Amino acid sequence: MDTFWDWFGLMIWWFFLVMYLVILFQIIGDLFRDRHLSGWWKAVWLLALVVVPFLTALIYLVARGRGMAERHAERLAGARADTEAYIRGVSGASAASQISDAKALLDAGTIDEREFAALKAKALA
Incomplete structure (x- = not known):
């Protein structure tokens, strides 16, 4: 060279x-x-x-x-579905239970209305 x-x-x-x-x-x-x-x-x-x-x-x-x-593409879609199912299974909490926990924190005065809205939006996402 x-x-x-x-x-x-x-x-x-x-x-x-x-x-x-x-x-x-x-x-x-x-x-x-x-x-x-x-x-x-x-x-x-x-x-x-x-x-x-x-x-x-x-x-x-x-x-x-x-x-x-x-x-x-089918293999990727299957892997994505498996990953999402695993994440849902590991998280252990549904959106409704997360919102009810956040509402309990709001009622106890631990968090304010703005933080409750943020937690609710995160749970619904």
Whole structure:
């Protein structure tokens, strides 16, 4: 590497290599997560990825890209629903019980009307 442009060209090649590896691992992960694709088709896709990797990756993204995106979106929605259910289960208090606790604090004089409104808005959010 004698010049800046040699170094810059090397960095471009490294970028494309890393991007290819990211795409390759996304494809392999999608293949193993797809429940509708038979094991034989998975084996064919993996064999093609080994023999002709760039062409196979391009064909996979064109042929199955939409399904790949849909499966990814479903997986994210499921993870979000599981996280929200876990948070609701761990918090242990419903919005009504939080508001009644805040009302009890207001009646006892511990908090004022402004703090009660803030706690009520937080519980309803």
